[in-house]
Amino acid sequence: HDTTPTIDKLTLNYYSVALSSRITELDPSEGNYFVSPKKIIGISSSDRSGTNALSHTEIRIKHLKDETYWSGTQWVSSSNTWVRAAGTETWELNVKNIAWILGDEYCTQSCAVTRRGIRETLKKGVNFIVIYTLYKSGFCNYPNPFDPNRETTCIEYILSRDSDVKIIIYDINHGRVKEWNFGKGSLDGKQGINRIYWNGKNTQGYTIANGVYFCYLYVNGQKEMTKILVLK
DSSP: OOOOOOOOHHHHHHTOOOEEEEEEEEEEEOSSSBEEEEEEEEEEEESOOGGGSEEEEEEEEEETTTTEEEOSSSEESOSOOOEEOEESSEEEEEOTTSOOOTTOEEEEEEEEEETTOOBOOOOOOEEEEOOOSSOTTSEEEESSSBOTTTOOEEEEEEESSOOOEEEEEEOTTOOEEEEEEEOTTSTTSSSEEEEEEEOSBOTTSOBOOSEEEEEEEEETTEEEEEEEEEOO
């Protein structure tokens, strides 16, 4: 007589819960790679009801440079730090109180949780690099206005991939004041945030006069413009 215990496959299947969560948006978005989110938004589901129904979704945000995690109030070292999102099937997490560090990379993961505490198997997170939300194009200079007798201004731009870059500054009469050229993959032609510093001198080495100047960024056949105010 065979006394080997058997497993009821139907019973086993009943307790096997299919959980799913997905981040659908980092809001506001500056593109696929560069965002400074105020909200993390997503959707979650469970294929079961009762105690195995979807309860909520938890979010983990990691600061990759410091290897720290957001606790809801501060950055901590524990990797088991999750923050509960608001909502059930559709949810969002307000992260506007986070002091994001410009240029640093972060990763966020979502995890669906059932009423009885079963957690979703973790998937790869969404990585993003923080930029200013003020400048939607990712092309600006600061300080602005600036006094070339006392300071330099930083011209900042963001590349979605390594690219050839040309930057030209014109005066109000469209006279060429200053020009920079950077090759694809060079120090100032790399994917991500790039910065060059201008001392307010023209190509002849003279400090320019007060006024409004027009700074053009040329990348991959496209151009953007930002205004620079010189005020001494």
